[in-house]
Amino acid sequence: MKDKLISYLTYGNSYYSVEQTQANGSTIYCGIGLKKSKNQVEVEDRFECHNLDEVSKHIPKGKAVCLVVNNEFTITKKVESVDAEILKLIHQAFPNIKIDDFYYEILKQDTIHFVSICRKDYLDELLKEYLSHNISIVDFSLGNLMISSIAHLISEISIQTSNATMIKEGNQIISIEATEDLITSSYAFNDTNLTTKELLTFSSALSLVTNTKQTVSAFRNRDKGLLANFKEKRFFTQFTKIGLCVLFSALLINFFLFSNYYGKANELRETAQLLEASKSNVVNLSNKVKKSQKLVEDVLKTNSSRSSFYADALIKYIPESIVLTQLNYQPLLRKIKADKPIDNDTNTIMVSGTSQERIVVSEWISSLEKLNWIQNIEILNFDDTKNSSSSFSFKIYIQDETKN
Numbered sequence: 001m002k003d004k005l006i007s008y009l010t011y012g013n014s015y016y017s018v019e020q021t022q023a024n025g026s027t028i029y030c031g032i033g034l035k036k037s038k039n040q041v042e043v044e045d046r047f048e049c050h051n052l053d054e055v056s057k058h059i060p061k062g063k064a065v066c067l068v069v070n071n072e073f074t075i076t077k078k079v080e081s082v083d084a085e086i087l088k089l090i091h092q093a094f095p096n097i098k099i100d101d102f103y104y105e106i107l108k109q110d111t112i113h114f115v116s117i118c119r120k121d122y123l124d125e126l127l128k129e130y131l132s133h134n135i136s137i138v139d140f141s142l143g144n145l146m147i148s149s150i151a152h153l154i155s156e157i158s159i160q161t162s163n164a165t166m167i168k169e170g171n172q173i174i175s176i177e178a179t180e181d182l183i184t185s186s187y188a189f190n191d192t193n194l195t196t197k198e199l200l201t202f203s204s205a206l207s208l209v210t211n212t213k214q215t216v217s218a219f220r221n222r223d224k225g226l227l228a229n230f231k232e233k234r235f236f237t238q239f240t241k242i243g244l245c246v247l248f249s250a251l252l253i254n255f256f257l258f259s260n261y262y263g264k265a266n267e268l269r270e271t272a273q274l275l276e277a278s279k280s281n282v283v284n285l286s287n288k289v290k291k292s293q294k295l296v297e298d299v300l301k302t303n304s305s306r307s308s309f310y311a312d313a314l315i316k317y318i319p320e321s322i323v324l325t326q327l328n329y330q331p332l333l334r335k336i337k338a339d340k341p342i343d344n345d346t347n348t349i350m351v352s353g354t355s356q357e358r359i360v361v362s363e364w365i366s367s368l369e370k371l372n373w374i375q376n377i378e379i380l381n382f383d384d385t386k387n388s389s390s391s392f393s394f395k396i397y398i399q400d401e402t403k404n
Contacts, residue, residue, distance in 0.1 A: 013037070014044065016059050017205035018135070019068040019197070020126070021162045027071065029055050030162060032201040034209060041209055046198060052133040059135055066204040067130065067140040069118055070163060076116040076143040076176055084108045086216060089115055105142040105217040109172050116143035139208065141215070144176055146203040148214040153189040160185050160196045310349055310373075310398070317367050319360045326352035326393070347400055352393040358382075361392050368396070375399050 019030045029052070033045035047058045059065060077093040089106055090099060093115040103123055107114040123140070130137050144164045151159065152171040159166045160182050167175040187194050194202055207213050307329040314327065328350040333343040355361045365377055375397040382392045 012063065014060070014063055015066075015205045015208045016063055017066040017068065017201040017208075018055060018059075019070055019162060019201050019204075021068075021070045022072060023162070026050070030197040030201055031055060031058055032198055032205055033058070034202070034205045036209055041206065043192065043194075043202070048197065052130065052135065056133045056135055061134050063136065064138045064208060065130075065135055066208055067127075067137045068146060068200045068204050069123060069126065069140060069142055070144060070161075070200065073122050074116055074118045074143045076114055076145070078176065079113045079115060080111055081113065082111055084113065089113050090117075103142065103217070105145055105215050107145045107148050107173070107215050112172065112174050114143075114145060114173070114176060116145055118142050139204070141200075141204055142217075144200060145215045146200050146207070148173060149203045149207060149212070150189070150199070154187050155189070156187065159187070159199070161199050162197045313371065313373075314349070314351070314368070317364060319355075319364055321356045321360050322353055322364060323355070324351065324353040326350060347398040349396040349398065350393070351396065352381075352391075354389050354391050356389050358390045361390065365394065373399050 013036050015034045015036065017032055021028060021030065027050070029049045031045075031047045031049070032043060034041050035044040045058060047055070049055045049058070075094075079089050079092045081089065081092060083089075086106060087099075089108075090097075090104055094117060097117065101120060102117045103120055104115060104117045106116075127137055127140075144161050144166065147159065147161060147166060151166070151168055151173055157168055159168065160179070163178060163180075163182070165175075165177050165179045165182070166173050182196060185196050187196075187199065192202075310329060311327060318324070330344045330346055330348060331350050333345050336342055361382070365379070368374055369377055378395045378397070380393045380395055383390065
């Protein structure tokens, strides 16, 4: 979610790409505009122009653009090597060039690789020219290498772009040959139809949408600088729009708030008077609650103290052969329910257990009946559970403490 929000704030929903190439000795600009809707990408605009003034009319100001430089200033060579180390591939393709003077881009595959180069001074001037026409370039590619991003989607083995023919084997491109006389073809995939002049621009614009690129280049830092400049301008524009909207909204809210201020103030005064009148009642109820709470706490403390006394007294006289399973002081007469009073069997203790000797239970009960706080004992159960043990339960009635 965070990545989608950042992408939307950076690029919006529209993505553009322009290919600068040549036809019949003159420069042409093939462009495409993509619109992202949910998880789908649709072609929003297609255009072919002969100068940058025409191009700028198709691309709204402040939109990100990917540039494909595919003219006589870009050279592409094929390298066959099992070693895919970048510098080695460049030196194999162009043994005598001074690398610092060139931008290069490499399509690395299993054993067949392609290297495209272009002079830095030419490309830097080209980027300035686009910027002077308010076209924001955030990324660029050299030659026909960007076709690698969508080659696997095209069923045809031979693929034609604006100035070259590519042959693929499986999902790998094995040949890129410059061609002057190209026949315009159409390619269909994923419900999208593209002509030969739209393949590279679609692929490069798609790389902005997906933030992926199949090629390796030496101008990543240059791309980052272009993108950083674009983001600064985009942030300033968005911040200005959002700031004006927020300011207008604040003024509008302020207007409505102050329009209703006096009516709300009167309602608050009436509420304050009502609260003041009820304050004394609340204080009285609070005092009553505190008194009741203290009474309950005192009763609980007393019961806790008495229950400990009775438990100690009973255990003191219990024989070793008796095992207690229950000792319940003032047991509940029914289950506790909400909004219902708790009903206890007051002044009683329920005792249950087992004994290895029946006579011992009787002797224990007799000794308990002699205690002055026991009123009487009621035998509830006395059964033989095994040959040598008996289960029993009885209820002890305690002298009513409230009468003392």
